[in-house]
Amino acid sequence: xxxxxxxxxxxxxxxxxxxxxxxxxxxxxxxxxxxxALLGSGAFIYRDxxxxxxxxxxxxxxxxxxxxxxxxxxxxxxxxxxxxxxxxSVFYPGTLLFLLPVAYPLTYKLYxxxxxxxxxxxxxxxxxxxxxxxxxxxxxxxxxxxxxxVLFQYCNVVFLVGAAWLPLxxxxxxxxLTRRSLPAAIGLGAVLALITLGxxxxxxxxxxxxxxxxxxxxxxxxxxxxxxxxxxxxVAERSGPARxxxxxxxxxxxxxxxxxxALAAFLLAAVQxxxxxxxxxxxxxxxSATPRSLWELGGRIADGRATGPWWxxxxxxxxxxxSHHRHAFHFSVGPWRLAEFLWPNVSGRTFPVHRRWLDxxxxxxxxxxxxxxxxxxxxxxxxxxxxxxxxxxxxxxLTWTVVLAVLASFGWYGMGWWWMQIxxxxxxxxxxxxxxxxxxxxxxxxxxxxGYVYFxxxxxxxxxxxxxxxxxxxxxWDRLHAGQARRFxxxxxxxxxxxxxxxxxxxxxxxxxxxxxAGAPADxxxxxxxxxxxxxxxxxxxxQAALVGGLAWWLVxxxxxxxxxxxxxxxxLIALDLxxxxxxxxxxxxxxxxxxxxxxxxxxxxxxxxxxxxxxxxVFRRPYWGLSSWQQSSSTDRVAAMARWQRDSxxxxxxxxxxxxxxxxxxxxxxxxxxxYLGVGKRGVRIAASPGEEQEGHLxxxxxxxxxILYTHARYAILPGDYRLPGGQRVSTxxxxxxxxxxxxxxxxxxxxxxxxxxxxxxxxxxxxARERTRLVFGRSLRDSALVEADxxxxxxxxxxxxxxxxxxxxxxxxxxxxxxxxxxxxxxHPGLLVLSDQFHPGWRAEVQSxxxxxRKAPILQTNRVMRGVWLxxxxxxxxxxxxxxxxxxxxxxxxxxxxxxxxxxxxxxxxNLRRHRLSQRLSSVPIS
Numbered sequence: 004x005x006x007x008x009x010x011x012x013x014x015x016x017x018x019x020x021x022x023x024x025x026x027x028x029x030x031x032x033x034x035x036x037x038x039x040a041l042l043g044s045g046a047f048i049y050r051d052x053x054x055x056x057x058x059x060x061x062x063x064x065x066x067x068x069x070x071x072x073x074x075x076x077x078x079x080x081x082x083x084x085x086x087x088x089x090x091x092s093v094f095y096p097g098t099l100l101f102l103l104p105v106a107y108p109l110t111y112k113l114y115x116x117x118x119x120x121x122x123x124x125x126x127x128x129x130x131x132x133x134x135x136x137x138x139x140x141x142x143x144x145x146x147x148x149x150x151x152x153v154l155f156q157y158c159n160v161v162f163l164v165g166a167a168w169l170p171l172x173x174x175x176x177x178x179x180l181t182r183r184s185l186p187a188a189i190g191l192g193a194v195l196a197l198i199t200l201g202x203x204x205x206x207x208x209x210x211x212x213x214x215x216x217x218x219x220x221x222x223x224x225x226x227x228x229x230x231x232x233x234x235x236x237x238v239a240e241r242s243g244p245a246r247x248x249x250x251x252x253x254x255x256x257x258x259x260x261x262x263x264x265a266l267a268a269f270l271l272a273a274v275q276x277x278x279x280x281x282x283x284x285x286x287x288x289x290x291s292a293t294p295r296s297l298w299e300l301g302g303r304i305a306d307g308r309a310t311g312p313w314w315x316x317x318x319x320x321x322x323x324x325x326s327h328h329r330h331a332f333h334f335s336v337g338p339w340r341l342a343e344f345l346w347p348n349v350s351g352r353t354f355p356v357h358r359r360w361l362d363x364x365x366x367x368x369x370x371x372x373x374x375x376x377x378x379x380x381x382x383x384x385x386x387x388x389x390x391x392x393x394x395x396x397x398x399x400x401l402t403w404t405v406v407l408a409v410l411a412s413f414g415w416y417g418m419g420w421w422w423m424q425i426x427x428x429x430x431x432x433x434x435x436x437x438x439x440x441x442x443x444x445x446x447x448x449x450x451x452x453x454g455y456v457y458f459x460x461x462x463x464x465x466x467x468x469x470x471x472x473x474x475x476x477x478x479x480w481d482r483l484h485a486g487q488a489r490r491f492x493x494x495x496x497x498x499x500x501x502x503x504x505x506x507x508x509x510x511x512x513x514x515x516x517x518x519x520x521a522g523a524p525a526d527x528x529x530x531x532x533x534x535x536x537x538x539x540x541x542x543x544x545x546x547q548a549a550l551v552g553g554l555a556w557w558l559v560x561x562x563x564x565x566x567x568x569x570x571x572x573x574x575x576l577i578a579l580d581l582x583x584x585x586x587x588x589x590x591x592x593x594x595x596x597x598x599x600x601x602x603x604x605x606x607x608x609x610x611x612x613x614x615x616x617x618x619x620x621x622v623f624r625r626p627y628w629g630l631s632s633w634q635q636s637s638s639t640d641r642v643a644a645m646a647r648w649q650r651d652s653x654x655x656x657x658x659x660x661x662x663x664x665x666x667x668x669x670x671x672x673x674x675x676x677x678x679x680y681l682g683v684g685k686r687g688v689r690i691a692a693s694p695g696e697e698q699e700g701h702l703x704x705x706x707x708x709x710x711x712i713l714y715t716h717a718r719y720a721i722l723p724g725d726y727r728l729p730g731g732q733r734v735s736t737x738x739x740x741x742x743x744x745x746x747x748x749x750x751x752x753x754x755x756x757x758x759x760x761x762x763x764x765x766x767x768x769x770x771x772x773a774r775e776r777t778r779l780v781f782g783r784s785l786r787d788s789a790l791v792e793a794d795x796x797x798x799x800x801x802x803x804x805x806x807x808x809x810x811x812x813x814x815x816x817x818x819x820x821x822x823x824x825x826x827x828x829x830x831x832x833h834p835g836l837l838v839l840s841d842q843f844h845p846g847w848r849a850e851v852q853s854x855x856x857x858x859r860k861a862p863i864l865q866t867n868r869v870m871r872g873v874w875l876x877x878x879x880x881x882x883x884x885x886x887x888x889x890x891x892x893x894x895x896x897x898x899x900x901x902x903x904x905x906x907x908x909x910x911x912x913x914x915x916n917l918r919r920h921r922l923s924q925r926l927s928s929v930p931i932s
Contacts, residue, residue, distance in 0.1 A: 021137040046596060048597065053646045067101075074087075077664065080667065085822075090202045093275075097164070114160070146469075149585060151372045156372075156466075165203030168198045177217070179264065180257055184260075188263040191214065192265070195210055211261075214261060217400055276894065281888075289457075297451060317450055343375040346505070348540050354641065357530055358536035358537045362526070383494050383498060383552075384483075405475065407444060411443075411448060411461060415443075590643075592646060597650060602737055606736045606737075607661075622666070628723055631740070633645070686710070715749070724740045725742070750840060753838065756788055764792045813829075830879040842869060847887075848885050849873050850885070
């Protein structure tokens with residue numbers, strides 16, 4: 004019988020032939036999973052891959068092509084920092100792919116698929132670094148890159164980028180800590196910087212935390228080994244008086260190496276870190292009435308602001324509604340979902356037809372990845388290789404890493420949640436003296452780790468668990484050949500037996516599924532729950548696990564005896580198992596669903612041509628809504644239909660390509676003051692029904708109030724089809740389920756006011772004070788007056804013109820509007836305040852030029868809480884706003900110098916190694932006399 008080695012090139016070593024086999028299997032699985040995108044015109048059309056990252060990266064690319072630095076996005080929320088938001092990945096080297104002279108849809112697909120391949124290659128490299136065999140490393144690469152927790156991140160691209168680099172970060176940390184190597188510490192810093200620049204600073208934090216825990220783990224193991232092996236005399240000598248330490252010894256200390264890696268990561272990513280740190284400090288993530296961690300508590304005590312129910316906040320008992328503190332625990336993984344590691348899609352498939360029966364559980368939350376499956380064989384190998392003690396430091400560290408990462412991913416389901424469940428079980432109301440997350444590992448991380456409370460979504464930690472399990476699977480594979488085949492065979496037989504019993508039970512219970520799930524709510528996007536489909540998913544999950552487990556049980560003894568065909572069959576079986584189980588998660592459709600022009604953008608463009616609007620278009624689009632027909636019916640083409648409708652209706656970030664401003668967009672972060680501005684400005688306004696009479700205005704028959712910000716800033720309103728805008732003019736559109744209204748009451752983008760009130764700026768991020776200050780803004784006529792926040796002692800308008808003295812000669816118009824520069828011409832009969840209804844944010848500079856004078860700098864005043872204002876004297880002026888953030892330029896200087904130094908060091912190291920190699924060759928060729 005011919006084995007798989009017989010089909011490889013003659014004369015090749017076993018390792019090379021095995022590498023070729025692993026490469027072929029990986030490539031075949033990759034082509035199978037991404038066939039629609041690779042071999043056809045398919046585009047990734049599900050979730051954030053379609054409506055968030057596709058238009059975002061396209062906008063960044065267009066900014067580079069226009070010759071501008073992509074630093075500012077003027078088309079969201081009156082303007083937001085672009086590069087300072089890490090998800091834009093502006094400075095990540097991989098985004099250079101978008102600048103190639105190739106169609107953007109193709110480069111976007113290559114960007115995503117390339118990082119899946121990088122995840123497989125880096126996992127393979129890490130396993131080989133830890134002395135795994137070639138086939139064991141191949142198993143680890145398959146299990147990691149095509150696991151549900153990594154593969155599905157094609158929908159959340161920045162998290163896929165982080166997952167792709169994570170194994171290399173662990174490898175660099177291992178080299179640094181075991182070899183006491185400073186170059187490895189710099190390498191770790193470089194990988195952490197790439198993860199951060201790629202948009203996943205949270206995973207860089209996790210990788211640094213893993214390195215620190217690994218250092219402590221190694222220290223403990225070495226301490227125990229020294230106690231066991233050293234004689235009393237050696238112990239006494241080591242405990243003697245301390246001796247002086249030279250610089251070389253100091254640089255080999257693990258704490259110093261960790262600090263060096265952190266410093267290198269900061270310097271290499273400073274161009275991203277410095278702007279992001281400032282934006283985070285000014286964003287809604289920093290807004291909280293009470294301390295959310297021990298670090299915030301300490302800071303408020305030091306500042307004398309330790310008021311409020313701080314214990315309730317730390318215990319997560321009453322987190323503010325719709326606050327970041329509450330959102331931080333979204334996408335928590337229910338403990339019951341661990342079954343998905345063994346049985347693929349046992350919870351039911353989420354799309355394109357709603358078959359996820361697990362959603363009927365009252366405690367089930369939002370789903371981050373629809374499946375946690377990473378192959379039955381790798382998981383069983385990993386479980387069999389787990390060692391909590393009496394093993395090497397690496398094996399126990401991997402084991403505890405997996406356990407802790409899984410526990411942390413539970414997030415919301417902490418001790419407080421279990422307390423509530425017990426109370427419900429005992430007949431109570433489900434109350435507890437603490438919040439649900441209290442006592443959980445993720446809660447402890449948010450409370451105890453510095454800065455961790457700024458992150459969110461516990462499910463992200465399952466990527467760390469997937470890496471640990473894949474490395475343990477490689478260890479388990481090699482143990483098959485080290486006399487442990489019988490143990491693994493028993494594990495496979497047990498799983499196969501339980502799965503067979505589950506399949507029989509699922510088959511018998513199929514007639515009752517429709518009755519059990521009769522009251523299940525419909526999904527807003529995918530319609531009613533398909534009970535029979537859910538039952539089929541459960542049956543297939545158990546049947547597939549029984550088949551794979553049974554085949555593995557039969558193959559394991561033959562693999563242990565060295566049969567090449569059995570070994571190759573087991574690897575192929577892993578790839579087939581993963582492909583069958585997880586391929587459905589990669590949703591693709593024709594590229595036209597994403598690349599074709601938006602129908603609604605064309606409607607607005609034609610409308611602007613007819614009306615001759617002088618300013619850039621800014622609209623209000625009601626967030627978070629879709630077609631009502633989606634909830635009432637299901638379709639196998641639903642994902643593709645959703646993608647096209649979202650682009651046509653300018654959902655999420657699809658407004659960026661046509662350069663249409665949207666005044667209410669929720670994403671990773673928005674400025675804190677603007678979030679408060681939205682909250683207050685969404686109160687209902689009163690509309691004049693007849694002269695002298697006012698009534699509450701509503702958008703729909705369900706009495707949804709009209710947001711004040713709509714009438715203030717939006718020229719058009721994009722609403723669900725049965726909504727109306729009182730006082731607005733309807734615009735015809737062909738987009739189904741959408742109504743468009745022209746708002747004749749909107750304010751211009753820039754105007755002049757003469758009634759100015761000055762208040763001192765708020766000193767902290769207290770939400771109550773910010774709301775009260777914002778109410779003062781909406782309590783006035785913004786067209787006629789303004790509220791400026793500045794020190795009244797140093798700034799005061801020179802002239803205060805009353806309403807009866809308004810000059811009619813005032814004129815103001817925008818002559819140039821670009822993301823980084825806005826130019827306005829204004830003419831005033833009396834001194835007044837030029838108001839630009841764009842976001843007030845650090846980094847903007849203003850320059851004023853009057854006739855016969857040189858341009859002069861002018862202070863930008865925080866106007867109406869979120870706008871920019873410049874005080875002008877009477878006469879004509881040209882005002883230019885330029886975005887020049889100092890933290891970006893300082894960060895770019897630090898990162899540029901650090902990357903140049905790293906490249907130079909790498910070049911000289913390579914040259915030195917080449918000289919040594921040539922010298923050794925010359926010496927080896929010299930005959931010995």
